[in-house]
Amino acid sequence: MSFRTVLGHEKSIHWLKQAILQKRVVHSYLFWGNEGIGKKYVALQFAKALNCLDKGWEKGDACDSCLSCKKIDQQIHPDVLLIEPEGQTLKVDQVREMHKDLAYRPYEGRRRVVILSAADRMAPQMSNTLLKTLEEPPLHTILILIANHTRGMLPTILSRCQSILFNPLPTSLVSRWLVEKKGMDEKEASLLALLSEGSLGKALEIKEEIDEIPREGLLKEWVGVKSLTLEEIDSLIDSFPSQRPNLILILEISKTIVRDLIVTKISKDSSELIHSDLSETYKVIASQWNVSSLFHRLEILQKTTRALQKNANTRLALETMMLAWAEG
Structure with a gap:
């Protein structure tokens, strides 16, 4: 898995690859767009490219075969942290713990990458803790916020992140993926793609619900x-x-x-x-x-x-x- 395996999002991936190649990677990113369209997946591929042992910084993409890439794929790399909400929202302790972790230098990789899901579902107290991190970003650390939308997020947080919008996937891409990867017939895939709003995740959720x-x-x-x-x-x-x-x-x-x-x-x-x-x-x-x-x-x-x-x-x-x- 690498940028080459991402379905759609060509413009967003181009920006990220150029940032790597031109050595203009910033400390904080906000990946936002509809749920289930691949934001977190792209964030993980970005983390792989940044830490790839096979000249990822020179190629702008991961090799998928080095030890670092394999560890990130298995989510066991010590320098790539994925923080998911416990329930519907992030908990205060999760953000505080992240703030402590960011103080350390990378153990193995070139960059420590922290991917924070559900950044649009944080209480004000958590937002203030996150803001402290964004105001004084640790060296060698990259923070990627994942959000479905930016409504309710503090303007001060938004202003300190490079925002990358992920658009819904074309219906034809969703349909083709369902046929090729999930073995669905074309008619069922077309219906789910039509209802999915460009989201692979939503298409699969609807598949489970539609039978009811x-x-x-x-x-x-x-x-x-x-x-x-x-x-x-x-x-x-x-x-x-x-x-x-x-x-x-x-x-x-x-x-x-x-x-x-x-x-x-x-x-x-x-x-x-x-x-x-x-x-x-x-x-x-x-x-x-x-x-x-x-x-x-x-x-x-x-x-x-x-x-x-x-x-x-x-x-x-x-x-x-x-x-x-x-x-x-």
């Missing part, structure tokens, strides 16, 4: 139903998952079902369906709809999903969706 979603039930009891009573609407809203990410996933799956209904209306080719196992049910339900009404429902689902992603009130967003649904 009653797609045919969604189609027959909600997505494909032309009209609902107020009691049915209340019951449906109450049945939706309370956790926002799970609710958004339900809406994303519902969008693919509406999309399939549209395909069923305008094409007889079932190979174009995302959920081809529902093709017979689609034929029955699609016959009751016109295409413009289905597009209207698709638009409503898209608006509701965007609202929830922006932290809109869940109940209000669902009620608004259902009322707009009835107007279609």
